[in-house]
Amino acid sequence: METVRTQDVSVNDLPWKIDWRDERCTMCGSCVAACTFTAIEAAMERRSVTISTGHQPEPAQRHSAVPVIRQRSGTAHICVGCGMCEKVCPNKAIRPVRNEDNRVNLLTRAGGVAIKRGGRNNIMADRVLDKVIVGRISQMTDPSLDSERHTFDVLAPFGRVLLPGELPFTVNGDNLELTAKTPPVHWIYPLIFSDMSVGALSTRAWEAIALATAYLNEKCNIPVRMSSGEGGMPVKLLKSEYLKYMIIQIASGHFGWNRIIKAMPHMVTDPAGILIKIGQGAKPGDGGLLPAAKVAEHIQAIRGVPKADLLSPPNHQGLYSIEESVQKMHMSLNAAFKFRVPVAIKCAASATSVSVYNNLLRDPYYICGGFFIDGLQGGTGAANEVSLDHTGHPVVSKVRECYLAAVKQGRQGQIPLWAGGGIGMTGNAAADAFKLICLGANGVFIGKILIQLLGCVGNERGRCNACNTGLCPTGICTQDPRLVKRLDIDKGAQAIVDYMVAFDQELKKLMAPIGNSSLPVGRSDALVTTDKAVADKLAIQYAC
Amino acid sequence: MCRIGALKSKQYLHPAQALRLMIPQQEGHDNSGFAMVIQDLGGVFGKYKDKPLMSLACTQKGANLVENYMETRGFIQIFEWVPPVNKVAGLDIKAMPHYIYRAYDYPEHYRKASPAAKEDLLLDTRLAVRALLEKDEQGYVYSFWPDVLTLKEIGDPRDIAVYFRLWDETGDMIAKNIVVQCRQNTNYEIVRYAAHPFFIQGYTLCANGENTFYTKNKEYQRSLNKGYIGFESDSQNFLYSLHYVLRTLKWPIKYYKHVITPLPFAEIEKRPDRDVLTLIRQTLGHLEINGPNTIIAMLPDSSMMTCCDSKKLRPVIVGGDGETMAISSEVCGLNTILPHRNKELDVYPGEREIVVVTPELEVQRWKQ
Numbered sequence: 002m003e004t005v006r007t008q009d010v011s012v013n014d015l016p017w018k019i020d021w022r023d024e025r026c027t028m029c030g031s032c033v034a035a036c037t038f039t040a041i042e043a044a045m046e047r048r049s050v051t052i053s054t055g056h057q058p059e060p061a062q063r064h065s066a067v068p069v070i071r072q073r074s075g076t077a078h079i080c081v082g083c084g085m086c087e088k089v090c091p092n093k094a095i096r097p098v099r100n101e102d103n104r105v106n107l108l109t110r111a112g113g114v115a116i117k118r119g120g121r122n123n124i125m126a127d128r129v130l131d132k133v134i135v136g137r138i139s140q141m142t143d144p145s146l147d148s149e150r151h152t153f154d155v156l157a158p159f160g161r162v163l164l165p166g167e168l169p170f171t172v173n174g175d176n177l178e179l180t181a182k183t184p185p186v187h188w189i190y191p192l193i194f195s196d197m198s199v200g201a202l203s204t205r206a207w208e209a210i211a212l213a214t215a216y217l218n219e220k221c222n223i224p225v226r227m228s229s230g231e232g233g234m235p236v237k238l239l240k241s242e243y244l245k246y247m248i249i250q251i252a253s254g255h256f257g258w259n260r261i262i263k264a265m266p267h268m269v270t271d272p273a274g275i276l277i278k279i280g281q282g283a284k285p286g287d288g289g290l291l292p293a294a295k296v297a298e299h300i301q302a303i304r305g306v307p308k309a310d311l312l313s314p315p316n317h318q319g320l321y322s323i324e325e326s327v328q329k330m331h332m333s334l335n336a337a338f339k340f341r342v343p344v345a346i347k348c349a350a351s352a353t354s355v356s357v358y359n360n361l362l363r364d365p366y367y368i369c370g371g372f373f374i375d376g377l378q379g380g381t382g383a384a385n386e387v388s389l390d391h392t393g394h395p396v397v398s399k400v401r402e403c404y405l406a407a408v409k410q411g412r413q414g415q416i417p418l419w420a421g422g423g424i425g426m427t428g429n430a431a432a433d434a435f436k437l438i439c440l441g442a443n444g445v446f447i448g449k450i451l452i453q454l455l456g457c458v459g460n461e462r463g464r465c466n467a468c469n470t471g472l473c474p475t476g477i478c479t480q481d482p483r484l485v486k487r488l489d490i491d492k493g494a495q496a497i498v499d500y501m502v503a504f505d506q507e508l509k510k511l512m513a514p515i516g517n518s519s520l521p522v523g524r525s526d527a528l529v530t531t532d533k534a535v536a537d538k539l540a541i542q543y544a545c
Numbered sequence: 546m547c548r549i550g551a552l553k554s555k556q557y558l559h560p561a562q563a564l565r566l567m568i569p570q571q572e573g574h575d576n577s578g579f580a581m582v583i584q585d586l587g588g589v590f591g592k593y594k595d596k597p598l599m600s601l602a603c604t605q606k607g608a609n610l611v612e613n614y615m616e617t618r619g620f621i622q623i624f625e626w627v628p629p630v631n632k633v634a635g636l637d638i639k640a641m642p643h644y645i646y647r648a649y650d651y652p653e654h655y656r657k658a659s660p661a662a663k664e665d666l667l668l669d670t671r672l673a674v675r676a677l678l679e680k681d682e683q684g685y686v687y688s689f690w691p692d693v694l695t696l697k698e699i700g701d702p703r704d705i706a707v708y709f710r711l712w713d714e715t716g717d718m719i720a721k722n723i724v725v726q727c728r729q730n731t732n733y734e735i736v737r738y739a740a741h742p743f744f745i746q747g748y749t750l751c752a753n754g755e756n757t758f759y760t761k762n763k764e765y766q767r768s769l770n771k772g773y774i775g776f777e778s779d780s781q782n783f784l785y786s787l788h789y790v791l792r793t794l795k796w797p798i799k800y801y802k803h804v805i806t807p808l809p810f811a812e813i814e815k816r817p818d819r820d821v822l823t824l825i826r827q828t829l830g831h832l833e834i835n836g837p838n839t840i841i842a843m844l845p846d847s848s849m850m851t852c853c854d855s856k857k858l859r860p861v862i863v864g865g866d867g868e869t870m871a872i873s874s875e876v877c878g879l880n881t882i883l884p885h886r887n888k889e890l891d892v893y894p895g896e897r898e899i900v901v902v903t904p905e906l907e908v909q910r911w912k913q
């Protein structure tokens with residue numbers, strides 16, 4: 002008889018339980034080999050078996066040692082439910098099953114260490130965008146457009162837009178002539194592949210996204226831009242033509258910038274833009290973190306650092322005010338590329354976003370080329386769970402408030418608004434983008450959905466979210482060369498390209514019925530909601 | 546669809562002529578109002594061409610309110626004309642108690658002011674009078690400008706004409722320029738301010754169709770000029786943008802089209818003036834219009850212009866005989882009043898042009 006020790010951790014305390022069918026299993030070992038978390042093991046168990054071997058039934062019972070696949074108990078090797086075991090099993094003999102009654106949250110702070118993980122917010126899955134629908138459909142007087150045949154201008158500004166009175170025009174006869182230089186503005190696709198560093202991502206994953214970016218631009222006429230994320234870029238890319246599709250990010254750690262600066266004299270083209278990252282929606286106020294486990298040799302080279310935990314501070318050192326951020330960071334980054342490259346800024350959505358935006362709108366030097374607002378449903382490679390689950394701000398109302406704040410001052414569109422954080426969470430990024438644009442965004446940025454297209458199996462209900470461990474089972478979020486090989490670059494890039502081509506069609510399918518050839522920025526009249534509170538907050542029509 | 550039209554002539558015209566232009570175009574349920582702005586006035590107004598003329602439709606109390614206000618502001622009333630209305634029973638008209646046209650002298654301290662200062666004073670005064678009348682719902686002020694008169698009413702255009710004796714051709718109310726609309730409206734909650742033509746500082750405009758960018762236009766225009774108010778109709782957006790582009794920005798007229806219906810980026814890219822066009826499109830994106838519509842406008846120098854949405858979803862035609870030029874939604878109107886004109890010279894404006902009839906009655910076509 003075993004004694005009950007109630008404080009022992011058992012499989013039943015863990016978030017996923019492995020459902021293994023020994024009658025189907027041939028003990029090939031594939032699942033054990035596939036599980037990067039060593040959550041399962043091959044073991045021997047003493048079993049009582051009844052067998053009959055003769056022509057007549059002659060059942061006999063005996064004890065024997067049999068090989069089994071067993072889930073490990075304890076908190077060191079928790080199953081994350083990634084399902085790789087199921088994926089590789091030739092006999093469908095194993096699968097993870099969600100365990101609603103787990104106690105994992107009470108067990109994993111052993112040693113007094115706060116829980117860290119990757120992924121996204123796991124408790125605020127409320128989706129306002131799904132309560133908003135496109136309710137103004139052109140029918141009689143204003144005919145809908147034919148989404149297949151009509152030409153649409155699906156482009157958004159990235160850069161500082163001037164007020165009409167600030168345009169350096171003179172009238173010469175019947176013509177206007179430009180008499181001075183204006184800030185750079187690039188008209189790009191209203192969706193940016195956002196900020197996932199090479200480092201957080203595996204080289205293959207990053208490459209797949211870069212490849213898709215180039216392909217979409219060169220072959221599909223979809224001028225999408227990709228943000229590098231903090232951590233620099235491969236030098237070869239910095240010196241190539243394709244740099245023009247890249248937005249280079251600078252965050253508080255300034256990782257990778259020594260290489261970027263060294264590459265500048267050799268650049269054959271300008272990058273598409275610079276993005277100053279102040280904060281991130283998934284973990285506002287928490288700095289960046291690249292765990293040492295992921296700082297492989299090539300990452301050390303790209304970032305110019307030794308193998309260690311790489312922490313980006315939660316704020317940019319030396320920035321003590323918004324005014325100064327505009328002045329100092331924007332100015333130096335504008336100057337770095339001789340005022341040819343637009344510089345934008347990304348902040349986590351916050352109760353204070355409108356004040357920040359108002360301050361930026363006063364930018365007297367015309368050097369702030371975009372305000373990126375990142376909502377709480379964004380993702381991250383690594384963070385404290387408490388930040389992921391309990392900090393942040395939804396993006397939808399923030400974008401709306403910022404837009405309306407600009408409207409009040411007659412400055413809408415001057416500093417383009419880009420919204421991110423949970424775009425495409427339910428799979429349809431086009432619908433989310435369209436609604437946010439109607440509410441005042443110029444465009445959106447997506448990250449998580451890109452890695453999901455590459456094969457990431459993480460979700461908002463605690464599945465996987467192990468991006469911080471270096472053990473990413475899909476080879477996306479790890480630098481372990483054996484795991485990285487699991488990811489097929491071409492297939493991954495293809496999935497992204499396919500999604501974007503469909504996204505483009507879907508966006509047009511929404512533009513057509515409201516009769517718009519250009520993006521409906523600020524066309525809040527096109528939206529209705531069946532939720533009165535949402536209607537009031539977003540200043541759109543209530544319908545029932 | 547509302548029918549819109551404009552007449553420009555070397556001779557003084559009676560409003561009846563405008564009615565003859567419009568009534569053949571009537572179709573179906575097409576009788577919810579009639580409105581016109583006339584300019585370069587003759588008849589009883591002929592002597593007061595340089596004096597700002599106020600067009601009012603109001604109650605007795607409203608008339609007194611305005612009189613008091615104008616007096617305290619130092620405006621001196623030098624002429625008043627009240628149209629002799631014909632109160633026949635059974636007319637389809639929602640008449641106001643009083644229609645009053647008053648010409649004023651500028652206040653003493655403005656007599657030597659610059660034209661721009663005077664024009665701003667006239668706008669401010671009209672806005673103040675409007676606010677005054679609006680407060681107690683005592684009436685409407687449509688325009689306050691030298692040599693410009695506005696008449697608007699709700700009802701059947703024919704009956705409105707009977708009521709105001711427009712068929713009589715007495716020679717009292719005549720003008721060389723007329724911008725007119727016969728209203729079709731399925732929205733019965735209409736207010737008089739929603740009826741075109743609209744007027745601001747010498748710019749008159751009427752439109753038909755729809756502007757689906759109303760919300761974003763309105764949100765932007767509100768901050769551009771204190772005179773951009775009301776927004777009772779989505780067509781006011783067209784007027785305010787016209788006023789903004791020509792008067793505030795002082796850009797040549799062809800750029801109005803580039804503002805309201807910008808070229809697709811791919812087309813801009815191919816043009817030598819792409820830098821200018823791109824800047825216009827990105828800076829004034831919130832003045833872009835959308836939906837099916839045709840615009841007819843009169844500018845301060847009395848030239849007339851017309852243009853359409855970028856898909857050309859509404860008809861319009863320009864034609865005339867050199868003595869009188871007309872712009873109208875449909876050709877049948879032109880055929881009624883100018884049957885003898887050379888029809889080969891008729892212009893059907895394209896989706897990418899602005900057609901202007903100059904003060905000398907020349908037709909200019911500005912390609913976008």
Ligand code: SF4
Pocket residue numbers: 017019035036037038039040041079080081082083084085086087096097474
């Ligand atoms: S679901 Fe994933 S973590 Fe769990 S046992 Fe299978 S492979 Fe391992």
Ligand code: SF4
Pocket residue numbers: 083119120452456457458459460464465466467468469472473474475476477478
């Ligand atoms: S599959 Fe990889 S990237 Fe996706 S949640 Fe798991 S560890 Fe993160």
